[in-house]
Amino acid sequence: MSHKKIVPGTNGNRYVPYGERTGNESIVYFTRDLSPAGLRKIYQRVSGSLTGKVGIKLHTGEKHGPNIIPRDWVEYLIREELPAASIIETNTYYEGDRYTTVLHKETLQVNGWTFCPVDILDEDGTVMLPVKGGKWFTEISMGKNLLEYDSLLALTHFKGHTKGGFGGSNKNIGIGCADGRVGKAMIHTTPGSSDMWDIGREEFMERMTESTKAAVDHFGKQVAYINVLRNMSVSCDCEGCAALPVVTPDIGITASTDILAVDQASVDLVYALDEKDHRDLVERMETRHGLRQLGYMKELGMGNDRYILVDVDHQDACIGAGEAVQEVKPFGEKR
Numbered sequence: 001m002s003h004k005k006i007v008p009g010t011n012g013n014r015y016v017p018y019g020e021r022t023g024n025e026s027i028v029y030f031t032r033d034l035s036p037a038g039l040r041k042i043y044q045r046v047s048g049s050l051t052g053k054v055g056i057k058l059h060t061g062e063k064h065g066p067n068i069i070p071r072d073w074v075e076y077l078i079r080e081e082l083p084a085a086s087i088i089e090t091n092t093y094y095e096g097d098r099y100t101t102v103l104h105k106e107t108l109q110v111n112g113w114t115f116c117p118v119d120i121l122d123e124d125g126t127v128m129l130p131v132k133g134g135k136w137f138t139e140i141s142m143g144k145n146l147l148e149y150d151s152l153l154a155l156t157h158f159k160g161h162t163k164g165g166f167g168g169s170n171k172n173i174g175i176g177c178a179d180g181r182v183g184k185a186m187i188h189t190t191p192g193s194s195d196m197w198d199i200g201r202e203e204f205m206e207r208m209t210e211s212t213k214a215a216v217d218h219f220g221k222q223v224a225y226i227n228v229l230r231n232m233s234v235s236c237d238c239e240g241c242a243a244l245p246v247v248t249p250d251i252g253i254t255a256s257t258d259i260l261a262v263d264q265a266s267v268d269l270v271y272a273l274d275e276k277d278h279r280d281l282v283e284r285m286e287t288r289h290g291l292r293q294l295g296y297m298k299e300l301g302m303g304n305d306r307y308i309l310v311d312v313d314h315q316d317a318c319i320g321a322g323e324a325v326q327e328v329k330p331f332g333e334k335r
Helices: 036-046 071-081 101-110 144-148 169-174 183-188 201-219 237-242 259-272 275-287 292-299
Strands: 025-031 054-057 086-089 118-120 126-130 139-143 151-157 159-161 165-167 223-229 252-256 306-311 317-319
Touching: 025 036, 025 259, 036 071, 036 223, 036 252, 101 118, 118 144, 126 144, 126 201, 139 144, 139 183, 139 201, 144 201, 151 169, 151 201, 159 275, 165 169, 165 259, 165 275, 169 201, 169 223, 169 259, 169 292, 183 201, 201 292, 223 259, 252 259, 259 275, 259 292, 259 306
Parallel strands: 025 306, 054 086, 054 151, 086 118, 151 223
Antiparallel strands: 025 252, 126 139, 159 165, 223 252, 306 317
């Protein structure tokens, strides 16, 4: 019996300009208002499908991590819009502040995530969710408490990522819902390898995306995605205080009910910055072949890479990425 070798896709280091994309368009909302009010305003545009018990997938950070979404923004959003929701997280694959449930809960206390329930999804075990149409997996291991929720809000700090090139909604869900021991190993490590991080580039992007698809398919239409483009180090929030300094300017917040559209729009906004301002983050995306995340989401039918960008700051005008970043100042300067 022969087994066909699985081959990763290619061109994860190539940015596809908007004019070269094909297919339908989705709606992506955009605000420059990086504040609790701005987050609430854009949440209201995508919240219509969130019903029942809502899990907010948030990266709560390592101890004292400097770049995560500000705690007071999240507290305000939950108090005003989602008083019955829980933040949901999983334990990490690497040894650190969130490696075990005990350590994780201690870190949550240190970082001040004490104003609402925080559910560590894999605290009490795991569940296998089917991956429809995947080539690496037929199922993926996730924290079993994910099944306790009716709806999912991916509230994502968009930034660079050491393995993924960039971390948007796809990374937040695909890595963030996979349990710390089995699911994350399935994505990161070839079985039997002595290097727990041996899977990289296009193969890693595809495995992560298949994990995301399992979670997204589970919730159906009851999912919404928000990306906060602020304090965008090229390092993931997993690196905490060791993250490389932020040099990319703050841009704003994107939101959609289409995961591919929201991540693609976020990437487009970065590319639309002046070359001197986006150089580091673009280099991180391209050298890690992270743009394969977008191409593979499209191949798996997870959304559209064409979209209408709706400027909620200006009477819902339809704008391009270039217009959206027109007034962006170098990092550290006020608008």
